[in-house]
Amino acid sequence: MIYRLPSFRPLAAAAWVLALALLTLVTAQNSFAQIQLLGNSQTAGSAVVTTPRVRAELVAHAPDGVTPGQPLWLGLRITHQPEWHTYWKNAGDSGLPTQLQWQLPAGLEAGEIDWPLPEAIRVGPLVNYGYEGELLLPVPFKVAADFKAPAGDTLTVRLHASWLVCRVECIPEEGDFTLQLPVRSASAMHAPAFAAAQAGRPAALQGQSTAKVEGERLQLRIAGLPAALQGQNLRLFPETPEVLEHAAVWTQAWDGAVWTADWPLSAMRGETPNELPFVLAPATAPTSGPLAWRTVAAVEGRWSSAPVAGVSPALAAALAANAQQVPPAPPASGASGFWMALLGGLVGGLILNLMPCVFPVLAIKIVGFARHGQDRRALRIGGLAYGAGVLLSFLALGGLLLALRAAGQQLGWGFQLQSPGLVAAMAVLFTLLGLNLAGMFEFGRMLPQRWASAQVRHPVGEAFLSGVLAVAIASPCTAPFMGASLGLAIDMPAAQALTVFAALGVGMALPYVLASFLPALVRWLPRPGAWMETFRHAMAFPMFATVAWLVWVLGQQSGIDGAGALLVLLVALSALVWALTLGGRTRWLLGAGLLLATLWLGSAVGPHITRAVAAESAATAGASATEWQPWSAERVSSLTAAGTPVFVDFTAAWCVTCQVNKHTTLNRDDVRADFAARGVALLRADWTRRDPAITQALTALGRSGVPVYVLYAPGRPPHVMTELLSPAEVHGALQAL
Incomplete structure (x- = not known):
């Protein structure tokens, strides 16, 4: 039986398509720039x-x-x-x-x-x-x-x-x-x-009003309200912030024509003012007359101000002693750090070949040896070209990252995945590769004849571009294994940093280069046959699994609408690819219709993909105000260098989720006791007003807003928790110390 073997050249064709896709992406990113900045839409000089x-x-x-x-x-x-x-x-x-x-x-x-x-x-x-x-x-x-x-x-x-x-x-x-x-x-x-x-404007109230301080409570007496309101329940709105405990249970009553209320004072109150303005309104809006009344109550008595958190003398003394006794940690760019990063890059590159998004590329390239196993010279040249493509691509990515950081951008490895547009483009590329591996289409039949024939005329260029493509699809997988090494490399001198990136490329290219130079490895492969077609189809599923992961990533960046929009576009793109595999007039008529439908969908739902949304989940924060100390990067470094674990609450007064987490998790007695039992220092970074230092720290953690909760343990990378925090998550993180 004669088998019609599948072509193993589509990966290089995909690399040609990748360059065009990235160029299109840059243009699209510029088009969506105005939408991405908080989603604002405005014409210059508009009202x-x-x-x-x-x-x-x-x-x-x-x-x-x-x-x-x-x-x-x-x-x-x-x-x-x-x-x-x-x-x-x-x-x-x-x-x-x-x-x-x-x-x-x-x-x-x-x-x-x-x-x-x-x-x-x-x-x-x-x-x-x-x-x-x-x-x-x-x-x-x-x-x-x-x-x-x-x-x-x-x-x-x-x-x-x-x-x-x-x-x-x-x-x-x-x-x-x-x-x-x-x-x-x-x-x-x-x-x-x-x-x-x-x-709806509150009317001025002519009667006398007083606010008497009684311990931790404020007793109000307001006279002059209309007789029609007597006996009714009223709503009270204090104009002065942080005076009353807004969510607390309070009581109200009528003393003849005088309305009275007893309300707990806020734990965040400041100095006692001489007057307090209030707005009162009935529970049900009246059919005539004012909807509300405003009064200014004279304050009788003084309350004690809430304590302000500060650094205790004991903690200040301990920090000073540690600063003198503990030698500074060696810089990451030292000899030991460099060799560790280099070894980590090499091992991480090897592991990359086992990732679901990389393994199909490597496996299909090696399986291709079964067809050309006798042409040893061609295999070796192809292996070297593939390795050069991998190596130069990692050097280019590393150089771009270092250049952007030198220009003042706060970026880390994985910056290429922080753009929703690029995540969507990667999902499109993986979908096309998956459909190709599944046998739906061949790149050579869909590309212009000149491009398709170029694969045959220039096998070395094909192998080189396959290496470029392998790096493009491998970059999403590097973070789990390369975070520490690349984190060290970013802070090294440029020559050392690029050497670490080169080690990553060498590690990734090494299996294929060795296979192309060692005939014994090729002999292990079975003879060409139908199994090659089956193997190729099976390799489509890791590609589709990677698409599912990329859609999930986009969902974290652009919300459920962005993920849904990407899925719709991927389905439309798949239908378009299928139509282009048909023959005759059907191909052109159905293909043209699906192309127009895909373009329309892109304009209709595409903006959802690049539109950033606020995080809807939250993390930890909590304990009494006196247990928290102000945050600074230097304080985190000093405490962790002294062996003290640190929990940082990046928060803001206007962040509702931050406040909810304080009440539901961080202020719980069991959570506070667990922090104390394990000697965790609690720091709070208040981002209510713009603070460049906090902004830089958030960027370093890969976040752009609050809440963010991070557990720093000596000798361990920061543990960034979820944003909607539960006590169980906090206890679990603390148990790992």
Whole structure:
């Protein structure tokens, strides 16, 4: 029986396609650049900013034009997507209020935001104050008496606004707005929205109000409320942050016409103020009259401020003693570190050949020896060319990484997988390789004849490009085995670092080069036959498994919508490839239709692939405030050098998930006791405001936002935990110390 053996040249053809795919990817990345930055969409000089979570617009209400003594209002109108919210002037247990920064022409003066009545929004054990649905934040403006209209009778008003929008995760957003405001004609298009905001504005309460401090509680007495409210339950909103425990159980009652409330004080309270403003509203909105009332209560008595965490004298003394007694660790670029990294690179490269994404390439190349086992010279030249492709590709990747870091980029190995677009491109490439190995199509039949014949005319170039392709598909697999060695190499001098990358390439290319030079290895292979076709088909499944993993990776970067969009496009691409294998007119008609459908799907769902989303899972944090110390990179290094394990909570006040984790996990008595029993130092990196040092540390950990929880143990790599943390995960990590 004569077997029609499969061609083992498609890997080189795929390498040619890879270069074109990467060029297309670069173009696509540039197209999506504006979408990737928080998902903002805005035209220069526009009054509207749109993100995947809100639509914000700068609007005006000037029924008499811009005239001294006449009303002039501007406002930021925010339309939230379902389940998303922004915050009131006092955000509650977590969050940040919306901030407006104006750039005004001469003669205009902006007042404060006339905050509408908020809603209490519960998130786990926390209570926040904010807004959902449609919201207008109106701002009154004064027009100077000597105001003069500019030429053209149009004012240009500019606004920079920043807001925090949350669901479970929180995303800081901002936008620049420009509004052309006519001076002599009326601007009343948004009159209903401003009227509704005016109706929802809390009315000033004329009666006397007091807030009396009684130990750890605050007792309120508010007089002057309308008689129609007497006997009703009211909602209370404190305007001053960190005074009351918002989620605590509190009581209210009526003492005749005076409304009273007893509310626990916050553990985060500061100094006692002289006055406290409050907003009160009935549980059910009244059909007429004001929706809410505002009062300022005089504070009677003083409370004790919450303790502020600091470095204890004992800890400071211990750190100083350790700094003098413990010699500094040898630099990673020392001789021992270099040789360890070199050995790790060589061994890691060898192990790479067993990875599901690399083994099919190597196996098919070696199985190809069964067809050409007698041409020893061709095998050796091909082996050397393949090895050169692998080696030069790793050197190119290493050089690119070192160059980017030298230019100031905070990158580590695996940076090529931090781009959702490149992850999607790799998934496309692996899908094509899997379909090819499964026998759906041959590259030689689908590529232009000139390209296909080039494989036969230039076998050395084919082998070299196969090595390039092998490195491209191997790069996702390097992290589990090469993290330590490449981490050392990145901080070495360039020559030593490139030597480590070269060792990685040598290790990966070594099995194939040896097989091409040792005839005994080729003799082990069975004679050519049907088994080769079966083997080739079997190698498609590791490729498809790698596609599944890449889709999962993309899901972590771009969310479930991004992963779903990629799956849809991969199905469409597979259908297109199948259509191109048909014959006659069917190939062109069906292929053209599927090509148009694939392009349409790419434009419709493609942006979901490159759109970054906030992490929706969380990690650990917790213990009493006095157990936590401020974070610094130097402190982490000092403590771990002294043999002390360190747990770092990268957090922010506006991060809802961070606060939930504190309540549900890190503040639990059993978790705190486990930390104490194992002598773990607790550090907190507060990212509420931008901090370049914390940003750099997050980047070093491969993260771009909070929460992030890391356990540093002496002599071990950092243990980054999940973002939605459970006590069991913390206990498990601590048991491994």
